[in-house]
Amino acid sequence: MPEQPGKNAIEVxxxxxxxxxxxAAVAALDTVSVSIxxxxxxxxxxxxxxxxxxxxxxxxxxxxPSAGEILLYGDDIALLPPFKRPVNTVFQSYALFxxxxxxxxxxxxxxxxxxxxxxxxxxxxxxxxxxxxxxxxSRRTSQISGGQQQRVALARALAPQPKVLLxxxxxxALDYKLRKEMQIELKRxxxxxxxxxxxxxxxxxxxxxxxxxxxxxxxxKILQVGSPWDIYDKPADRFVADFIGETNFLTxxxxxxxxxxxRATLKSGATITASVADGFQPKAEATVVVRPEHAxxxxxxxxxxxxxxxxxYFGTDTHIHVRLDGSNDLFIVRQQNARSAGCGFEAGDKxxxxxxxxxxxxxxx
Amino acid sequence: xxxxxxxARAADRRDIRNxxxxxxxxxxTIFFAAVGPLAIVxxxxxxxxxxxxxxxxxxxxxxxxxxxxxxxIFDDTLSLAGAHISIFWRSVxxxxxxxxxxxxxxxxxxxxxxxxxxxxxxxxxxxITIPFWTNLLIRTFAVxxxxxxxxxxxxxxxxxxxxxxxIQILYTDVAILIGMAYVYLPLMVLPVYASMEKLDFRLVxxxxxxYASRWQVLRRIIFPLVKPGVIAGSILVFIPAIGAxxxxxxxxxxxxxxxxxxxxxxxxxGRNWPLGSALSITVMLIVMVALLVYVRNAGxxxxxHG
Numbered sequence: 212m213p214e215q216p217g218k219n220a221i222e223v224x225x226x227x228x229x230x231x232x233x234x235a236a237v238a239a240l241d242t243v244s245v246s247i248x249x250x251x252x253x254x255x256x257x258x259x260x261x262x263x264x265x266x267x268x269x270x271x272x273x274x275x276p277s278a279g280e281i282l283l284y285g286d287d288i289a290l291l292p293p294f295k296r297p298v299n300t301v302f303q304s305y306a307l308f309x310x311x312x313x314x315x316x317x318x319x320x321x322x323x324x325x326x327x328x329x330x331x332x333x334x335x336x337x338x339x340x341x342x343x344x345x346x347x348x349s350r351r352t353s354q355i356s357g358g359q360q361q362r363v364a365l366a367r368a369l370a371p372q373p374k375v376l377l378x379x380x381x382x383x384a385l386d387y388k389l390r391k392e393m394q395i396e397l398k399r400x401x402x403x404x405x406x407x408x409x410x411x412x413x414x415x416x417x418x419x420x421x422x423x424x425x426x427x428x429x430x431x432k433i434l435q436v437g438s439p440w441d442i443y444d445k446p447a448d449r450f451v452a453d454f455i456g457e458t459n460f461l462t463x464x465x466x467x468x469x470x471x472x473x474r475a476t477l478k479s480g481a482t483i484t485a486s487v488a489d490g491f492q493p494k495a496e497a498t499v500v501v502r503p504e505h506a507x508x509x510x511x512x513x514x515x516x517x518x519x520x521x522x523x524y525f526g527t528d529t530h531i532h533v534r535l536d537g538s539n540d541l542f543i544v545r546q547q548n549a550r551s552a553g554c555g556f557e558a559g560d561k562x563x564x565x566x567x568x569x570x571x572x573x574x575x576x
Numbered sequence: 577x578x579x580x581x582x583x584a585r586a587a588d589r590r591d592i593r594n595x596x597x598x599x600x601x602x603x604x605t606i607f608f609a610a611v612g613p614l615a616i617v618x619x620x621x622x623x624x625x626x627x628x629x630x631x632x633x634x635x636x637x638x639x640x641x642x643x644x645x646x647x648x649i650f651d652d653t654l655s656l657a658g659a660h661i662s663i664f665w666r667s668v669x670x671x672x673x674x675x676x677x678x679x680x681x682x683x684x685x686x687x688x689x690x691x692x693x694x695x696x697x698x699x700x701x702x703x704i705t706i707p708f709w710t711n712l713l714i715r716t717f718a719v720x721x722x723x724x725x726x727x728x729x730x731x732x733x734x735x736x737x738x739x740x741x742x743i744q745i746l747y748t749d750v751a752i753l754i755g756m757a758y759v760y761l762p763l764m765v766l767p768v769y770a771s772m773e774k775l776d777f778r779l780v781x782x783x784x785x786x787y788a789s790r791w792q793v794l795r796r797i798i799f800p801l802v803k804p805g806v807i808a809g810s811i812l813v814f815i816p817a818i819g820a821x822x823x824x825x826x827x828x829x830x831x832x833x834x835x836x837x838x839x840x841x842x843x844x845x846g847r848n849w850p851l852g853s854a855l856s857i858t859v860m861l862i863v864m865v866a867l868l869v870y871v872r873n874a875g876x877x878x879x880x881h882g
Contacts (some may be wrong), residue, residue, distance in 0.1 A: 294786075300785045305779065323786055367786070
């Protein structure tokens with residue numbers, strides 16, 4: 212999808228980052244290009260070591276790219292030192308200054324920008340209110356809880372009104388309940404301030420619930436960029452499909468690719484209509500993915516058939532593991548639970564798996 | 577039969593007695609190595625000097641008077657002892673300048689070491705401690721060889737035509753400062769490095785991220801956080817520097833005395849042990865006052881910052 216250059220807060224163009232040299236050289240980022248729009252909640256998602264934090268550090272200025280450009284509203288900032296970029300970071304460890312109070316931490320950036328004292332004071336008060344920490348302004352950072360430290364780190368990074376806010380796995384140190392709270396808090400802050408957020412996480416659920424758009428990364432490359440819906444329902448390749456949520460992989464022969472749709476003939480002989488990933492190169496055999504909740508288990512004949520092997524109860528839903536006839540692969544169907552009714556199947560039952568139109572996606576690899 | 581209470585009380589008594597036995601070595605060491613000698617020095621400072629050194633057991637405040645005053649030979653009037661006061665002042669001044677020089681050289685050194693990879697840090701630490709293997713006197717004579725008129729510094733300067741006659745460095749305060757800064761540098765580097773090593777360098781990144789320049793990061797983040805090391809290093813350098821004996825006597829020649837040389841004079845040629853004792857205690861008092869002032873100032877600054 213072509214994007215208008217003026218609307219992009221950050222544009223990363225062909226950025227490579229190599230650590231080490233000679234034989235020991237490791238490419239942490241392998242020619243990455245991505246555009247991040249103004250006011251967007253953009254997430255870099257991937258397992259550890261995929262290069263997401265490296266990309267964030269290049270945007271922040273803690274490291275410099277080996278090649279490529281990083282544009283901030285059209286200006287190349289790739290080689291500027293961090294203190295000359297209107298970009299602030301919320302660190303994974305928070306990195307609050309232990310020799311300063313909460314208020315001094317929040318005011319530090321403004322002070323360094325040589326803002327008048329009255330303005331700093333007013334802005335710090337405003338920030339304290341924004342993150343609901345007014346009552347702890349004069350505390351040392353060692354005297355407040357993890358969640359409160361998190362809020363201070365946010366307030367400190369937001370106080371100088373950066374053009375882009377970078378968040379490096381800021382919620383990973385919090386416990387589950389606090390994390391949920393902070394996710395909502397972050398969304399609220401982003402709406403309220405209108406600042407572009409670039410969020411790094413390895414937690415797919417966090418990425419899906421918070422982001423406007425997600426870039427899925429693996430081994431130094433961006434594999435797919437899209438809305439949470441795109442990423443979940445229309446994964447482009449095997450890694451994306453596998454990393455996010457649960458998926459069933461099937462092999463099929465593909466024919467009649469047209470308007471992003473194709474006819475896929477499964478090993479069982481059934482033919483289904485499936486959407487096709489961008490960048491799909493026509494070939495005889497391809498991988499088709501079906502999310503467990505998009506398939507339906509039936510008593511009669513359907514697109515696939517097999518034997519129920521295992522039934523796992525999850526409260527809201529039940530996962531039914533089916534051993535497919537022929538290929539002997541395992542296929543998982545997720546079925547919504549109704550009150551006081553079983554799932555209708557028992558281990559050992561013969562069952563059909565119905566895959567409706569538009570339930571399947573053909574991967575490009 | 578003993579009651580339970582008696583048994584408990586006996587156990588308590590035994591316990592207390594055991595604790596005394598266990599701490600006896602430490603207490604004896606403290607008594608014989610620290611408190612005892614100090615008490616002797618204090619007692620001697622209030623006695624009358626003997627004719628051939630030593631003391632006569634006769635009370636006299638004369639030694640304490642002569643720490644600061646001179647008695648006129650003819651009419652016994654007291655006037656300030658200019659020589660003593662200038663030596664006090666020189667010693668304090670040279671010790672302070674030495675501390676500042678070692679800080680100026682040691683801080684960047686410690687920063688350099690702390691920012692190396694974990695593997696090479698030990699090597700740097702090892703290199704810093706190497707000078708300790710050599711005797712202080714030998715190290716001081718090595719400095720003398722370098723800075724004397726026919727030494728390497730002057731030879732090179734003259735060969736290059738930068739100066740036409742050798743610069744007189746030896747037997748000046750500069751020579752003493754060079755010698756003391758060289759000898760005491762590791763005492764500054766090690767504690768500053770210990771603090772610096774614990775510094776979370778992500779805080780430095782956070783500083784840069786929040787628009788602090790390199791200088792501001794140093795002044796507002798690194799320095800306040802390694803201040804305990806700087807304070808420790810300054811104390812470790814200042815105390816031996818104010819009492820330095822070998823360096824000023826070798827590099828300063830006879831006329832540039834520091835406190836220790838003055839004290840040595842009283843116990844040697846001067847044959848005035850009480851005055852020597854009084855001066856020794858004066859040095860301790862100066863150090864104590866200097867430390868109190870320094871630590872209090874350093875502490876209050878932190879409160880203002882934090």
